[in-house]
Amino acid sequence: MKYLGPFVPDGSDWEKEAFRIVGSERKYCGEVKILKTTGGGLWLDYHVEYEGFTGSGRWFMAPIEQEKAEAIQASEALDWLASLDWYFQGGSFFGGNVSKASGPPRAGLMGTP
Numbered sequence: 001m002k003y004l005g006p007f008v009p010d011g012s013d014w015e016k017e018a019f020r021i022v023g024s025e026r027k028y029c030g031e032v033k034i035l036k037t038t039g040g041g042l043w044l045d046y047h048v049e050y051e052g053f054t055g056s057g058r059w060f061m062a063p064i065e066q067e068k069a070e071a072i073q074a075s076e077a078l079d080w081l082a083s084l085d086w087y088f089q090g091g092s093f094f095g096g097n098v099s100k101a102s103g104p105p106r107a108g109l110m111g112t113p
Contacts, residue, residue: 012039023074028107032074034064042069046077047091050109058091060105081105082113 015036022032030048037043044064049057062084064072072080081087082104089105090098104113 012037012041014038020069022072022077025074025077027078028109030074030077030107032072032077034069034072035061042066044069044072044077044080046081046105046107048107049091053109055092056109058089058093058107060087060089060101060107062087078105078107078113 015038018033019036019042020034022034024031025046028048030046033045033047035043035045042064043061045059045061047057047059060081062081068080084102086100086102087105088098089101090096093106093111106113
């Protein structure tokens with residue numbers, strides 16, 4: 001499993017396998033998965049990286065209820081994250097830092113929503 005930052009949001013650990021592989025989103029070609037913690041929490045993980053551009057990798061994560069986790073489509077992921085009060089963001093685009101954010105995720109190559 002890829003490195004998701006220095007924390008596991010609910011204080012447990014990440015399961016080795018994704019709860020659900022949602023697929024690729026078409027606007028930025030981001031990969032969308034639902035990850036599960038050993039504590040039972042479900043988290044939507046949106047990850048995008050632009051090959052050939054150093055420091056372009058970024059991910060966005062937020063807790064998600066099981067019913068939504070089972071139904072969400074890759075094309076809905078960015079809008080769903082933007083609708084939340086907060087989500088975590090991290091990756092090389094953010095200097096390797098993890099922070100809370102809100103509003104449209106900065107998934108575009110130049111950090112555009």
